[in-house]
Every structure is written in C-alpha cells, then in structure tokens.
Amino acid sequence: MAEHNDFGKLAEEMAVKFLEDLNYKILAKNYRFMKAEIDIVAEFEKEIIIVEVKARGTDAFIEPQEAINKKKMRLLISAANDFSENYKKDLNTRFDIITILPDSKNKLQITHIINAFLSIDGN
Template structure:
C-alpha cells in the first residue's frame, strides 16, 4: 500500500510541476471536505481549475482517467462547490483530469484532459 501511495504522491508532484510550467497558479493541494478530496485546485486565465490526478503503473486494465467514475465526479463536484462558497469565489470552474502513466520504457507520461467533465455529469 505504501508503494501505491508513493506513486500517487509522485504523480501529484509531477502534475503540479506540469501545471506550473503551463502558467497555472496552484491555490491548494489535497483540499479535503468531509471524506472527499480534490487533488489540485489552481487558477488559470481567471478560471478555477479543479484537477483530479490519476496514476497507474500500466494501462492494461484501464486508462487512468477511466477510473473517474460518476461517484468520484459527484464527490469532486461537492468539494469544489464547498471550496467556492467557503472562499467566496464566483469565477467559472473547470474540471480537468491529469493522468500519469509510464510509456513502454517506463518513463512517466502526463496527459492533461482539460474540461474532462461537467458538474452535471455527476447526476
């Protein structure tokens, strides 16, 4: 289990570096509300970007982004809603997924899916 957590932490660090390199301002990492969590909350071009990071050791069973189920979307949307109200923000929100997956040589590759889902996808 510890190895899985380390890989997840590494994936999140890579995602943060990737976003910062693209000009995103990281607001908070691992924002929790109740039992749910958002991996990264950033700001970019006056949008609040909610980022779910998914990492896998391989894509044999499924692509990392396929692990973002309706239940997970509902959870992320609920936390995002709380974050926006708690911080009294009225910017538009975009939901992204960053997947981290090793290529055939084992080098980690990042795929950034912008606007990967909408809040109404949780219904």
C-alpha cells in the first residue's frame, strides 16, 4: 500500500476516535454508493452526520477542505441519501469535514468543521 494511503487510513482512524470521544455513534466507515464514498457516517444529537476526512502532510498548496468541489459534494449527497433511505430512522442530515494537518512541531492537529456545506449552489 502506498504511503499516502497509509496516512489517509491513519487520518480516518484519528477522526473516528475524535468523534467517538465526543459521543458520536459511528454507524459506518467507507460507505459506498455507486461512485461515491463517505468516509464516516455517524449519529449525534438525532442527526445523521456525513463526515469527509481530509488529511495533508502540509497545507502549502491548498487547505484540505478546499479539495471538496461541487462534484464531490454531489457524490456525498447522493451517498447520504442512499444511506438515509436504508437506515430506517427519519433524521436530519448534516455534512461535516474533519481536517488533519501537522502543526509547526509536526504534531497532527484535528479541525472539525461542522455543517461544512448546506447545498451545492450555496443556498
């Protein structure tokens, strides 16, 4: 497995632990629907939380959350709709991003962006 894949897997494991420590109930990891994949699906305070994990070894070029474009948002929304239809609970859905970046001392820092996007067109 490539080193960047190992880092991505580590980042997702860190994100899961971070959410669990906040009492999020993890429902699924790497949930796939057609061409979409949701990194983490959780339930928290009567909402389904769709979490995209973005990790980088550096933020020199682009902030991790900036890598989520409209196409990725559409894919996440379609996968979230599929998950919700199969989950059998009528809950609202929220889209979060967790970013993981090294700080100045090369220690990985987690940032949780709650309600990262509401809709594709900005409304």
